[in-house]
């Protein structure tokens with residue numbers, strides 16, 4: 241029996257009972273991104289401060305005068321979550337050193353969508369990681385600008401139809417390969433980079449807790465199924481996340497001080513990407529040839545990753 | 558008496574900010590602000606100032622980071638100019654709406670198109686409606702004093718708004734001027750530690766920066782408008798206390814030989830000193846000219862302005878920025894609208910001067926007064942002119 245199928249048995253004991261992200265938020269039904277946010281809060285616990293970018297998760301959680309947040313939370317703008325988080329971290333550090341706040345360890349988290357991370361917030365994120373702030377940055381990647389209506393981002397996968405890169409008679413939709421954000425973060429030589437997906441909650445929680453325990457910057461890339469934007473049934477969010485992982489479209493791995501390791505949840509043999517594409521309206525227009533081309537790219541990228549986990553011996557230390 | 562020392566104004570400002578025991582600074586270099594950032598970083602590096610000095614990767618991130626630090630309850634500071642200020646623009650109304658008492662120095666510099674690193678006010682003028690308390694310094698001492706006062710005004714529980722101190726780039730920032738710096742004990746007695754009403758700390762979780770639909774948005778805007786209007790009382794109180802403690806007086810509008818003047822010049826920032834010399838010159842020649850200097854730009858000091866020019870027949874408003882295709886320079890528009898409902902008001906003239914660092918001399922100011930005096934039927938009133946432009 242798979243550990244995830246056995247979740248009911250394990251979860252109550254292993255996962256924080258506190259709901260730090262409360263029900264009553266306005267996310268679409270079946271949204272896996274909001275599930276990931278809830279899990280993140282459970283994993284990190286109450287001594288956490290979050291700086292969020294504009295986007296779905298901000299809009300669904302904070303309509304004045306209501307809030308879904310039971311941890312301290314701030315939203316300033318779209319492209320600056322990492323910069324705001326770095327300022328919060330610097331401020332809390334100075335105040336703690338000067339004895340003006342409780343002497344307790346608080347982890348600062350910056351969070352944004354794929355657009356807020358890989359496009360408009362890219363510079364602020366790179367700066368914050370390079371400066372070495374003691375913070376976690378989490379990218380909730382639903383592979384498009386969902387909050388504004390499913391426009392393409394540099395996180396949108398090849399061949400997906402979006403409202404600004406639509407499939408048409410002479411277009412397959414997105415014409416570019418998805419930006420490899422985790423690798424860009426690895427290139428920042430930060431202590432910890434990991435990929436997670438809420439369809440694998442125990443792996444998710446373990447990685448976030450590890451990020452919390454590491455002093456310095458860490459980057460978490462969270463695969464976040466969006467049934468609304470992907471044109472897939474709302475009951476399928478968890479199974480779609482699992483398919484993305486099992487097909488190698490979104491491998492679960494972590495990089496600690498430059499050392500790569502694949503997560504135990506990764507299957508030995510990948511499933512064909514057709515299994516993952518089938519339930520999604522955004523890929524419906526693709527021809528067999530298109531899918532074969534994408535399959536080839538997925539295989540290549542996965543092989544590169546496998547080689548890094550097996551043969552790359554030199555870390556950052 | 559304090560010892561007067563000769564300091565570059567940027568260095569004096571950084572020293573003043575350090576005396577305010579900031580907790581955090583987030584800065585990005587831009588001429589002519591850089592020396593403020595550099596000197597602050599020296600003070601941190603030498604352990605004189607115990608603060609987090611965050612060398613961000615852009616001004617957008619500088620403002621974002623100080624917003625973050627201020628929300629965490631830290632006394633946070635930044636400084637910028639020109640393109641840097643424009644890059645921050647998106648965040649300025651957010652900082653004021655979130656009622657964060659950030660303070661910022663602006664080493665005023667022309668805005669690009671074409672690139673120009675020299676002084677005018679085209680950077681600050683587009684920020685007029687961002688909800689920041691905005692003051693202008695005329696000389697080095699004022700730059701120091703206003704920088705310290707800014708924290709006290711911003712952090713006052715009845716205010717809780719960001720403050721920007723405008724210091725003309727090069728003309729003022731890079732001058733070596735005699736300044737008196739207060740002692741640490743004096744600043745500590747004047748400026749109590751920052752007590753925020755809510756902070757980002759798990760001891761009391763709060764949500765900051767929630768979004769609002771039309772049901773609350775208007776009320777939030779009105780609240781911000783009330784807050785900045787009400788800040789005037791605190792500004793005046795702080796200036797009164799400053800005068801009692803340090804002997805230097807500050808007013809929203811300063812008048813110089815303007816009470817009985819037929820023609821009054823109006824300036825903002827460092828050009829006040831040059832204009833003052835022109836007034837002396839004109840007076841020596843028997844011409845009844847005076848000078849009014851606007852120190853407080855937001856909240857706008859309507860009553861003080863009206864009082865300062867109540868006997869004036871002709872008013873010359875000088876502008877250091879252009880409102881392209883508009884009714885005149887931005888200061889001119891403001892003054893005209895302030896006087897519109899007055900039963901008797903002076904004929905108002907507008908000269909756009911000193912763009913991109915162009916010199917404006919004592920004789921330029923004297924010429925402006927004489928030109929306006931020669932306009933017998935006030936035919937040129939209500940128009941604007943680029944002073945000294947080659948056509």
Ligand SMILES: Cc1ncc(C[n+]2csc(CCOP(=O)(O)OP(=O)(O)O)c2C)c(N)n1
Pocket residue numbers: 294295296297318319352353354355356357380382384385386387388393
């Ligand atoms: C400077 C700026 N540009 C554009 C926007 C409009 N905008 C708000 S949210 C958003 C999309 C967010 O996409 P993403 O970061 O992927 O998050 P998601 O909503 O998909 O979770 C956009 C384009 C904005 N708020 N600010």
Ligand code: SF4
Pocket residue numbers: 266267268269270271272273274296297300382386387465466467468469
């Ligand atoms: S649009 Fe997608 S990401 Fe946004 S709330 Fe709905 S399901 Fe979640």
Ligand SMILES: [Mg+2]
Pocket residue numbers: 353354355380381382383384385386387
């Ligand atoms: Mg997105």
